[in-house]
Structures are given as C-alpha cells and as structure tokens.
Amino acid sequence: xxxxxxxxxxxxxxxxxxxxxxxxxxxxxxxxxxxxxxxxxxxxxxxxxxxxxxxxxxxxxxxxxxxxxxxxxxxxxxxxxxxxxxxxxxxxxxxxxxxxxxxxxxxxxxxxxxxxxxxxxxxxxxxxxxxxxxxxxxxxxxxxxxxxxxxxxxxxxxxxxxxxxxxxxxxxxxxxxxxxxxxxxxxxxxxxxxxxxxxxxxxxxxxxxxxxxxxxxxxxxxxxxxxxxxxxxxxxxxxxxxxxxxxxxxxxxxxxxxxxxxxxxxxxxxxxxxxxxxxxxxxxxxxxxxxxxxxxxxxxxxx
Amino acid sequence: xxxxxxxxxxxxxxxxxxxxxxxxxxxxxxxxxxxxxxxxxxxxxxxxxxxxxxxxxxxxxxxxxxxxxxxxxxxxxxxxxxxxxxxxxxxxxxxxxxxxxxxxxxxxxxxxxxxxxxxxxxxxxxxxxxxxxxxxxxxxxxxxxxxxxxxxxxxxxxxxxxxxxxxxxxxxxxxxxxxxxxxxxxxxxxxxxxxxxxxxxxxxxxxxxxxxxxxxxxxxxxxxxxxxxxxxxxxxxxxxxxxxxxxxxxxxxxxxxxxxxxxxxxxxxxxxxxxxxxxxxxxxxxxxxxxxxxxxxxxxxxxxxxxxxxxxxxxxxxxxxxxxxxxxxxxxxxxxxxxxxxxxxxxxxxxxxxxxxxxxxx
Amino acid sequence: xxxxxxxxxxxxxxxxxxxxxxxxxxxxxxxxxxxxxxxxxxxxxxxxxxxxxxxxxxxxxxxxxxxxxxxxxx
Numbered sequence: 001x002x003x004x005x006x007x008x009x010x011x012x013x014x015x016x017x018x019x020x021x022x023x024x025x026x027x028x029x030x031x032x033x034x035x036x037x038x039x040x041x042x043x044x045x046x047x048x049x050x051x052x053x054x055x056x057x058x059x060x061x062x063x064x065x066x067x068x069x070x071x072x073x074x075x076x077x078x079x080x081x082x083x084x085x086x087x088x089x090x091x092x093x094x095x096x097x098x099x100x101x102x103x104x105x106x107x108x109x110x111x112x113x114x115x116x117x118x119x120x121x122x123x124x125x126x127x128x129x130x131x132x133x134x135x136x137x138x139x140x141x142x143x144x145x146x147x148x149x150x151x152x153x154x155x156x157x158x159x160x161x162x163x164x165x166x167x168x169x170x171x172x173x174x175x176x177x178x179x180x181x182x183x184x185x186x187x188x189x190x191x192x193x194x195x196x197x198x199x200x201x202x203x204x205x206x207x208x209x210x211x212x213x214x215x216x217x218x219x220x221x222x223x224x225x226x227x228x229x230x231x232x233x234x235x236x237x238x239x240x241x242x243x244x245x246x247x248x249x250x251x252x253x254x255x256x257x258x259x260x261x262x263x264x265x266x267x268x269x270x271x272x273x274x275x276x277x278x279x280x281x282x283x284x285x286x287x288x289x290x291x292x293x294x295x296x297x298x299x300x301x302x303x
Numbered sequence: 304x305x306x307x308x309x310x311x312x313x314x315x316x317x318x319x320x321x322x323x324x325x326x327x328x329x330x331x332x333x334x335x336x337x338x339x340x341x342x343x344x345x346x347x348x349x350x351x352x353x354x355x356x357x358x359x360x361x362x363x364x365x366x367x368x369x370x371x372x373x374x375x376x377x378x379x380x381x382x383x384x385x386x387x388x389x390x391x392x393x394x395x396x397x398x399x400x401x402x403x404x405x406x407x408x409x410x411x412x413x414x415x416x417x418x419x420x421x422x423x424x425x426x427x428x429x430x431x432x433x434x435x436x437x438x439x440x441x442x443x444x445x446x447x448x449x450x451x452x453x454x455x456x457x458x459x460x461x462x463x464x465x466x467x468x469x470x471x472x473x474x475x476x477x478x479x480x481x482x483x484x485x486x487x488x489x490x491x492x493x494x495x496x497x498x499x500x501x502x503x504x505x506x507x508x509x510x511x512x513x514x515x516x517x518x519x520x521x522x523x524x525x526x527x528x529x530x531x532x533x534x535x536x537x538x539x540x541x542x543x544x545x546x547x548x549x550x551x552x553x554x555x556x557x558x559x560x561x562x563x564x565x566x567x568x569x570x571x572x573x574x575x576x577x578x579x580x581x582x583x584x585x586x587x588x589x590x591x592x593x594x595x596x597x598x599x600x601x602x603x604x605x606x607x608x609x610x611x612x613x614x615x616x617x618x619x620x621x622x623x624x625x626x627x628x629x630x631x632x633x634x635x636x637x638x639x640x641x642x643x644x645x646x647x648x649x650x651x652x653x654x655x656x657x658x659x660x661x662x663x664x665x
Numbered sequence: 666x667x668x669x670x671x672x673x674x675x676x677x678x679x680x681x682x683x684x685x686x687x688x689x690x691x692x693x694x695x696x697x698x699x700x701x702x703x704x705x706x707x708x709x710x711x712x713x714x715x716x717x718x719x720x721x722x723x724x725x726x727x728x729x730x731x732x733x734x735x736x737x738x739x
Contacts, residue, residue, distance in 0.1 A: 028362070057327040057362040061335065083335055084620045113369035263376040487695060603703035606714045610699060626715055633698045633718045 139234025348417030568597030
C-alpha cells in the first residue's frame with residue numbers, strides 16, 4: 001500500500017492516532033501528528049511512498065506537536081519529538097512540514113552509523129552515481145533538482161548513505177528542499193515539477209520542497225556505484241566549467257562533509273578511499289542551470 | 304518482597320539468547336528503550352559475542368550494528384584521552400587511579416564492552432588536588448560551572464572538582480579526591496582506596512581500584528551520587544562486575560567485609576538487592592545475608608524500593624508511571640539537604656507537633 | 666517559630682515544615698528527601714510515603730528561599 005491509496009480523512013486519522021509508518025528507502029518512520037500542515041505535506045510529497053503495517057518494524061518514532069507550554073495559544077509553535085524527546089527548540093507552527101523534513105534528516109545523521117553518512121546530494125544515470133557534496137548555499141540542491149527534473153534518478157538531496165564495506169550508495173529518496181531564489185529558478189526550469197507551498201521566515205529563509213519523482217521512489221531498493229564526485233559552486237553569469245579535482249583534496253572534502261567520519265575510524269578511511277578511487281573528481285562552477293544539466297547529461301552519455 | 308516491573312531492556316540483558324526469536328514489536332520496544340538507557344551498544348556486544356547478531360532480523364540488526372560502530376569509536380577516544388591526561392600529569396609524578404568506564408577499559412573488564420563513555424574519571428589524593436588541577440589547566444583543561452556560587456559548592460562540599468572541559472578536544476575530565484561528598488553521612492576513607500589500588504598491566508603509572516573497591520565505588524556512585532537517568536546502565540555495569548569477580552575465591556566475603564570497613568554497607572545492600580531483582584545477578588544467598596547489615600530501617604527500605612524500581616527503568620515514556628518523575632527527582636543528589644552550620648535555632652512550636660497531628664493530615 | 670540568627674528574621678513554620686527542620690537539625694550531616702520522609706513517617710506504607718516526597722520537596726525549596734537550609738549540590 002502507498003500513501004496515495006489512503007483517503008485524505010484516513011491519512012489524517014492515522015497520523016492523529018497510532019501513527020503512519022512511512023517507508024523511505026531502507027528506513028521506516030512512524031509519524032504522528034494532528035497538524036493539518038503535516039498531513040497535507042505528506043499527502044503531497046509522499047503519495048508514492050509505501051506504508052508499512054503496525055506489526056512491521058519501525059526504525060524511528062517521531063511526532064510533530066505543539067510544545068507543552070502556554071505559548072501554544074499565543075503564537076502557535078511546533079516541536080519535533082524523537083521518541084518523546086525534542087532535539088530542537090520549538091518553531092512557528094506554519095513551518096511544521098520543513099521541520100518534519102529537518103527532523104527526519106536528523107534521525108538519519110544522528111543514528112544511522114551502519115552507513116558512512118555524507119552531507120551531499122546523490123543522483124544517478126546509466127547506473128552511475130553523481131555525488132554532490134557541498135556546504136549550504138553552494139547551489140547543490142538547485143543543481144540536484146534540475147538534474148532530477150531532467151531524468152536523473154534521485155537517491156538523496158541531503159544525505160548520502162555509503163555502505164562502508166562495499167562503498168555502494170543506498171538510496172534515501174525524499175523531497176528536495178530548496179531555499180529562497182532557487183524556488184523560482186526550479187519553478188521556471190521545470191514547470192512540471194511538483195512543489196509544495198513556500199514557507200517563509202524560517203532559519204534558512206524561504207523554503208519549499210520538490211516532490212521526488214515516482215520512479216526514484218519505486219527504485220529506492222536499488223543501490224548505485226559512485227562514479228563522479230563534483231563540488232558545485234553557483235555563481236551568476238559564469239559559464240559551466242568542470243575542473244579536475246585532485247583526489248587527495250576530494251578525499252578531504254568528502255571527509256569534511258561526512259556526519260560520522262570519525263566514528264568509523266579506519267573503516268571510514270578505507271571506505272572513502274574506495275569511493276574516491278572509483279570516481280572522477282571535479283570542481284564545478286555554473287551560472288545557468290540549463291547549461292549545467294546539459295553538461296552532466298553529456299558526461300553520463302560518455303560514461 | 305519486591306516486584307520489579309520487567310522492561311524489555313532488563314529482560315534482554317538477563318538472557319540475550321532468546322532475542323533472535325523476538326517479534327518486530329518486541330524488538331522495536333527494546334531498541335527504543337535501550338537507546339534511551341544508553342544500553343544499545345551493550346546489547347549489540349552481548350549478541351555479537353555469542354555469535355547471535357546475524358540471527359537478529361535485518362531491520363533491528365542495523366541499529367545494533369550502528370551502535371557497535373559508536374562504541375568502538377568511543378573506546379578508541381577514551382584511550383587517546385587517557386594518554387593526554389598522563390602526559391599532562393607526568394611532571395607531577397605519582398600514579399593516576401582511573402575510575403569507572405576508563406578503568407573498565409584499561410583493565411579489560413567486561414563492563415567496558417559496548418559501553419558508551421562520557422567523561423573520564425580519575426581519583427587523586429586530596430593533598431595533590433591543587434597541583435593536579437594546575438597541571439591540567441596548563442595543558443588545556445578549563446573549569447566549568449563558572450558561577451561563583453557553584454564553584455564554592457564544588458570546592459567546599461563535593462568529592463570532585465567542577466568538571467574540567469578541554470578547550471580544543473571538548474572532552475570532559477572529572478577529578479575526584481573522594482568518592483562521596485564530605486557532608487555525606489557515609490565516610491569511606493579515600494586513602495584506603497588509593498592504598499589498595501592495583502596497577503594496570505602494560506601501563507606504568509596507571510592504576511585501578513581493587514576489585515571489591517571497584518564494585519563498592521560503582522554501587523556508591525549509583526545509589527548515592529548520580530542522577531539516575533543512566534541508572535540502568537550503571538546497574539548493568541555492577542551486574543557485569545559482580546558476575547566477573549563473583550567467580551573468584553573469597554570475593555563475596557571480602558566484599559562484605561570491605562563494605563563494613565569503608566562504611567559502605569548501605570550502598571552494597573542496595574547493589575546486591577537491585578542487581579539480583581532487576582538483572583538476575585547470581586548473588587549467593589550468604590552474601591546477600593551478610594549484606595543485610597546495610598539494610599535501611601523498614602519504611603525507608605520500602606520507600607527506596609518504590610523509588611529505585613522506578614528510577615532504574617530506562618528513561619523512556621513506556622517505562623514510566625505517574626510517580627516516576629517524582630522518584631527520579633527525589634533520588635537526584637540535590638535532595639541531600641544540609642542545615643546551614645552557623646544557623647542558630649530557637650524554636651518554639653506554637654502548634655502541635657506534626658507527629659501527633661498525623662490523624663488530621665490529609 | 667524559628668529565629669534565623671544569621672539573617673535576623675523570624676519565621677512562623679507550619680507543622681510539616683517544623684518537623685522537616687527538626688529532622689535536619691538533629692541529623693549531623695546531609696539528609697536526602699527520602700531520608701527525611703522516612704524520618705517523619707516511620708510507620709507509613711511505601712506508596713503513602715511516596716506522596717509525602719513532593720510535600721517535603723516544596724518545604725525544602727521554601728527553606729532554601731528563606732535561608733534556613735541549602736542543598737548539598739548546586
């Protein structure tokens with residue numbers, strides 16, 4: 001069963017009651033919330049995602065609810081709770097869906113140490129994975145959304161899950177989060193893309209999410225081998241340019257972008273080395289999304 | 304007669320062999336509570352050691368594997384940190400006595416396996432305290448609890464310095480000069496603990512407490528010192544120590560004798576009582592009987608049962624009842640109240656004493 | 666009635682508070698909240714004694730405010 005199979009009322013009922021067990025890639029999260037924005041966000045972005053039965057194992061148990069204090073009546077707030085405990089401070093209630101997304105990311109980066117977890121976008125074409133590690137503001141998410149809207153499979157927009165033994169990347173397709181100017185860029189670039197409402201005044205500015213393509217969700221059980229590692233940098237007016245990156249530097253970048261590199265010790269070192277060995281590493285500057293996507297399409301065809 | 308409410312973590316620790324047959328729902332409850340109790344790594348190690356990890360269903364097994372990664376990394380971090388501490392204190396000379404997690408690790412004791420380490424704890428003679436603190440600060444450790452009121456408290460009453468935070472590594476070091484505050488009613492002699500301490504094989508300059516003292520310290524720490532959020536984890540350490548040393552000849556007799564000698568009969572009584580009931584630790588009957596000299600008077604004993612059996616559950620909503628928050632608060636060491644020494648009391652009760660009014664009390 | 670010679674102030678205590686203060690005064694070292702409760706209600710059942718914990722806790726918090734007692738740890 002997938003989320004789209006549930007009538008709206010039933011979805012809301014489950015969320016408000018015993019919880020909805022949503023599968024995203026290898027993980028099942030039990031989500032509970034009475035908030036309309038959460039139900040709407042899930043109905044929109046997760047319509048293609050499988051729902052698991054209550055007898056099946058859930059990896060995480062989260063809830064989006066108003067905090068227990070008086071403020072809930074003054075200016076409504078929402079907290080993200082992990083197993084009853086909130087890891088973050090409360091935020092305005094209209095940000096409930098972005099908060100859920102950040103919270104789900106937190107669950108993975110804080111707990112999924114069976115993987116080497118890198119802060120990066122991952123897309124795939126022709127069986128080859130393109131890894132885009134980058135700090136916020138580098139244009140990684142815009143590039144990721146652009147590629148995905150032109151046929152690349154989405155493995156993840158934030159969290160690359162690398163199997164330490166095989167160096168393969170496990171998909172975790174979830175809504176792609178866009179900020180500020182990127183939102184309009186993607187709307188223009190891809191009129192068919194499904195975007196949720198823009199939420200303003202978050203800590204990151206304005207935020208909106210792009211729905212992951214159904215095909216990416218359907219193929220979530222299919223890992224990919226790393227093939228290209230690219231550090232993107234958006235700069236207005238700059239022509240698209242790929243420049244070879246020395247593998248040593250690429251290694252350091254990847255290690256810096258990892259959430260749990262230190263935990264893996266020697267195994268982490270060897271896993272990253274395998275990823276780097278298997279990949280062509282580049283720095284990438286671009287000013288135009290169309291041009292950028294075209295360049296990567298040609299790269300994939302030549303592979 | 305006490306009835307411990309079974310929780311999945313205690314049940315799992317008691318007998319890991321049954322775990323591969325558990326249902327998904329049971330695994331789910333176990334993983335959630337074990338994670339909160341900081342015992343998920345311990346569970347993973349217990350299964351791994353018995354070759355049972357691959358029999359665990361894949362979904363829960365992933366969490367156990369993740370927990371193993373964490374505990375392995377932490378053990379390495381503790382070793383590195385202890386090396387730094389040794390370097391910092393090298394010029395002072397004298398041995399460093401490791402306590403708790405670091406001690407278990409360096410002495411290769413079972414509670415070290417699958418342990419989540421937080422701070423490093425060491426014990427130094429009270430006379431060396433100033434010198435030790437100065438040397439540590441020179442090497443980058445800085446005091447915490449900067450409020451002068453807090454500083455005064457730690458240095459006046461407590462058995463340890465305010466925790467030291469290393470400025471670059473952000474690790475925490477607790478320097479103890481005793482195992483209980485000076486104001487506690489129990490007065491174990493720290494000099495005796497230091498005297499009986501034993502060297503760590505292959506690590507000159509490092510020592511750990513003698514086996515009986517290690518158990519007694521663990522018991523004292525759990526039952527008299529600690530905020531009980533990690534109570535079950537500390538109880539599991541005790542269980543592990545007792546099982547390990549319990550096989551040695553004379554251990555139990557030495558344990559109860561040493562407890563009397565160090566004025567720690569009360570914590571020992573609690574330790575044997577609760578490890579036996581909650582984790583089925585094989586405490587021999589004669590040992591339990593001998594430990595009864597530490598038994599509190601009846602109403603306190605029953606009260607402590609009601610408090611500890613709640614507070615020693617995992618800190619998770621599914622393991623709590625209405626009275627659990629109150630139980631935890633009451634056991635937290637802040638509950639030790641002192642009279643202010645220079646207070647002069649001249650009191651004249653203008654109302655009847657509380658005792659005689661108890662019939663009216665609602 | 667209690668005279669706090671250090672601060673010079675005088676307080677009128679309720680019976681429970683008076684007994685708590687007396688228990689603290691008679692002990693020559695720190696007492697935990699369960700210790701105090703057991704001292705006051707030496708014949709109570711455990712469940713009943715549990716209910717007294719919050720009452721004693723409130724009394725002690727008030728004592729701290731009045732300067733009549735202080736907790737062992739910050």
